[in-house]
Amino acid sequence: MCFSDLCRVRVALRIRPKNTDELAQGADFDTCVELQPECKKLKLKKNNWASESYQFDEIFGENSSQKRIYEVVAKPVVESVLEGYNGTVMAYGQTGTGKTYTVGQLGKEDPSERGIMVRALEHILSSMSLETDSVAVSYLQLYLESVQDLLAPEKTNIPIVEDPKTGEVSLPGAAIVEIKDLEHVCQLLQIGETNRHAANTKMNTESSRSHAILIIHLQRSLKIKEETTVSIPSDTEHTLPGDLPLVLKSKLLIVDLAGSERIDKSGSEGHMIEEAKFINLSLSSLGKCINALAENSSHIPTRDSKLTRMLRDSFGGTARTSLVVTIGPSARHHSETSSTVLFGQRAMKVVNTIRLKEEVDYETLYKNVENEVDHLTSEMERQQKLRHREKMQLEKRLKESETFLNDLKMISSVQIENLEKEKHQFEYAVKRLMQELEEKEGRNNVLSEKIVHLETSLNEKKQQQLESFSTTQILAETTKTYEKKMGELLRELEEERSRSASMKGHFNVLEQQLSDARSSAQENMARELKRELSKITQTFTSQVHSLEEKISQLVSEKELIYGELKSTQAKVQDEASHRQSLEAEVLRLKRSKTDNCVEESKTLCGMVRSGSGLGSEAFMHKSGNLKETLASQRGTISKIFEEVGLPNVLALLKSEELEVQIHAVKVVANLAAEDINQEKIVEEGGLDALLSLLETSENTTIHRATAGAIANLAMNGT
Numbered sequence: 001m002c003f004s005d006l007c008r009v010r011v012a013l014r015i016r017p018k019n020t021d022e023l024a025q026g027a028d029f030d031t032c033v034e035l036q037p038e039c040k041k042l043k044l045k046k047n048n049w050a051s052e053s054y055q056f057d058e059i060f061g062e063n064s065s066q067k068r069i070y071e072v073v074a075k076p077v078v079e080s081v082l083e084g085y086n087g088t089v090m091a092y093g094q095t096g097t098g099k100t101y102t103v104g105q106l107g108k109e110d111p112s113e114r115g116i117m118v119r120a121l122e123h124i125l126s127s128m129s130l131e132t133d134s135v136a137v138s139y140l141q142l143y144l145e146s147v148q149d150l151l152a153p154e155k156t157n158i159p160i161v162e163d164p165k166t167g168e169v170s171l172p173g174a175a176i177v178e179i180k181d182l183e184h185v186c187q188l189l190q191i192g193e194t195n196r197h198a199a200n201t202k203m204n205t206e207s208s209r210s211h212a213i214l215i216i217h218l219q220r221s222l223k224i225k226e227e228t229t230v231s232i233p234s235d236t237e238h239t240l241p242g243d244l245p246l247v248l249k250s251k252l253l254i255v256d257l258a259g260s261e262r263i264d265k266s267g268s269e270g271h272m273i274e275e276a277k278f279i280n281l282s283l284s285s286l287g288k289c290i291n292a293l294a295e296n297s298s299h300i301p302t303r304d305s306k307l308t309r310m311l312r313d314s315f316g317g318t319a320r321t322s323l324v325v326t327i328g329p330s331a332r333h334h335s336e337t338s339s340t341v342l343f344g345q346r347a348m349k350v351v352n353t354i355r356l357k358e359e360v361d362y363e364t365l366y367k368n369v370e371n372e373v374d375h376l377t378s379e380m381e382r383q384q385k386l387r388h389r390e391k392m393q394l395e396k397r398l399k400e401s402e403t404f405l406n407d408l409k410m411i412s413s414v415q416i417e418n419l420e421k422e423k424h425q426f427e428y429a430v431k432r433l434m435q436e437l438e439e440k441e442g443r444n445n446v447l448s449e450k451i452v453h454l455e456t457s458l459n460e461k462k463q464q465q466l467e468s469f470s471t472t473q474i475l476a477e478t479t480k481t482y483e484k485k486m487g488e489l490l491r492e493l494e495e496e497r498s499r500s501a502s503m504k505g506h507f508n509v510l511e512q513q514l515s516d517a518r519s520s521a522q523e524n525m526a527r528e529l530k531r532e533l534s535k536i537t538q539t540f541t542s543q544v545h546s547l548e549e550k551i552s553q554l555v556s557e558k559e560l561i562y563g564e565l566k567s568t569q570a571k572v573q574d575e576a577s578h579r580q581s582l583e584a585e586v587l588r589l590k591r592s593k594t595d596n597c598v599e600e601s602k603t604l605c606g607m608v609r610s611g612s613g614l615g616s617e618a619f620m621h622k623s624g625n626l627k628e629t630l631a632s633q634r635g636t637i638s639k640i641f642e643e644v645g646l647p648n649v650l651a652l653l654k655s656e657e658l659e660v661q662i663h664a665v666k667v668v669a670n671l672a673a674e675d676i677n678q679e680k681i682v683e684e685g686g687l688d689a690l691l692s693l694l695e696t697s698e699n700t701t702i703h704r705a706t707a708g709a710i711a712n713l714a715m716n717g718t
């Protein structure tokens with residue numbers, strides 16, 4: 001990428017202050033310059049005859065500071081160099097007029113004395129970043145047409161090479177030292193100054209016989225975007241991928257030319273004359289080139305001297321160029337001053353075509369690519385090693401996994417077999433438990449049925465026992481009544497016996513009377529009495545017989561009742577024991593059922609969730625049913641009682657049909673069980689009816705029911 005611009009060589013004139021030596025030479029120190037600084041014009045005087053005025057870009061008088069000269073002369077060039085253009089700042093003038101002072105003064109003790117070289121580097125360093133940009137210097141001197149390295153004095157005869165295509169001048173072999181900071185700059189310039197060959201001349205003992213050239217190489221980094229088409233010097237277009245390290249390369253030449261004086265004037269002798277010839281050759285060659293450029297000549301004799309070859313770019317080239325021409329004020333040096341002024345005037349006519357050139361930093365690019373290749377190679381090797389290691393590890397793991405898998409398979413097959421066995425065992429156990437459960441359920445059902453049955457029978461037994469107990473009570477009562485009756489009968493018998501005895505006494509009396517009557521002839525009467533007696537006797541005997549029969553009947557009945565009582569008591573006892581055993585059995589069965597249920601629930605826990613729900617619930621249900629039946633019977637009887645009426649029911653006790661009697665007596669017995677009915681039954685003659693039924697009936701059911709009813713009535717307090 002190139003940008004071109006026309007730029008005239010700028011020329012400033014600097015007038016050195018009056019020299020102390022010159023002043024010492026005479027109070028009439030004559031000057032040859034007439035200065036008009038504000039119009040930047042100078043007139044040269046000779047023998048008080050002033051010549052025409054010469055105009056310069058800037059004229060610095062005796063009191064001009066180093067700083068001012070830098071800012072006017074060098075600063076624009078330095079700024080241009082920082083932008084990427086080449087630049088040149090030169091000092092041209094007679095020996096001792098202050099070229100070195102203007103350009104190379106280090107100003108170690110007084111910074112204000114610093115010349116253009118130090119100030120330019122200071123300016124450049126402050127304007128660049130040394131992280132991305134670089135500043136390097138070469139410090140050379142051209143002495144007797146030989147280029148020497150002031151930073152490496154052993155390097156002499158350094159060739160000057162021109163790029164045939166670009167015209168770029170380079171000095172291969174010259175040291176290029178990268179600058180770190182200003183201190184480093186001063187050190188390098190000091191080294192260069194020390195090494196600069198200086199020959200004593202008559203005019204100036206410290207006069208520079210060589211041309212000193214400081215080359216400052218600048219490289220500033222630029223970045224361009226991807227896929228940018230870049231024109232590169234090989235005239236081929238390349239599309240370079242990625243960010244390219246583009247750079248702006250520029251260089252600044254600061255040249256402190258050797259004195260431009262005439263040989264005879266400088267007083268050079270022998271070796272010195274040779275020096276002066278070469279110096280003048282370079283300078284005259286430079287002057288010729290400038291003349292040719294100023295006259296737009298087609299031929300520029302740059303190849304005539306090494307100086308013009310080195311400065312090829314500075315005049316008529318692509319560099320922005322500033323020239324400081326230095327003159328002394330003394331009239332004695334009028335001709336040198338005049339030639340210097342004319343040199344400057346010609347130089348002002350030279351126009352350069354400054355050109356900005358960006359180029360790919362192939363060195364950096366190469367380094368970057370090389371680094372990238374190194375990095376990629378090492379990364380590739382690392383990756384290969386890593387992959388190899390990973391492969392080895394994976395193979396190892398694969399083997400381990402295979403072994404593990406085989407082991408696992410074996411273990412799994414054994415476990416599967418064991419599990420199969422266990423499964424079969426469990427299935428068998430479950431089946432067995434299910435069977436047991438079913439059996440237990442069956443047993444429970446049977447037990448529940450048994451319980452229900454036993455409950456029913458127990459209730460019946462209870463009822464029977466209750467009835468037996470009532471019968472026993474009735475029998476006891478009846479026995480008591482009979483005993484009482486028997487006592488009464490026995491008393492009657494005793495009375496009869498006593499009456500009989502008294503009758504016997506009376507009979508004896510009568511027999512005595514009879515015998516007396518016999519004796520006294522009252523035989524008729526006796527017969528009468530005898531008949532009467534036999535009647536009485538018969539009556540009595542029959543009465544006695546009947547009584548005795550009654551007694552014997554009562555005794556037999558009593559014995560019968562006793563027997564029945566005993567058998568009833570035995571029955572009651574049996575039934576009581578039977579009931580106890582039944583209750584015990586019921587309890588046992590309940591317990592057994594509860595145990596079975598617990599066992600069932602334990603057995604089926606987590607396997608089969610089921611329950612019969614029978615047993616006690618069923619028993620309760622049955623028991624409830626029984627109670628309900630009794631209650632309903634009682635209700636029915638009460639209904640019959642209310643509807644039929646008690647006298648009618650009692651009348652049925654005397655029915656000739658046994659079934660009717662049985663039902664009637666059961667009704668009465670049930671009624672007699674209720675307290676509220678008892679008095680009514682007695683009032684209605686029920687007790688007598690029951691007693692007569694007990695006497696007359698031979699049916700045991702009637703006996704039992706009647707006895708129960710009598711017992712209930714007998715228990716009534718009232």
Ligand SMILES: Nc1ncnc2c1ncn2[C@@H]1O[C@H](COP(=O)(O)OP(=O)(O)OP(=O)(O)O)[C@@H](O)[C@H]1O
Nearest residue numbers: 016017095096097098099100101204207208258259
């Ligand atoms: N503007 C100035 N102010 C003060 N002193 C100056 C000035 N110019 C030159 N000098 C002094 O004059 C002397 C000669 O200067 P300088 O060496 O710079 O001349 P020169 O042109 O470089 O000579 P040569 O060509 O022989 O090297 C030095 O001592 C320098 O300090």
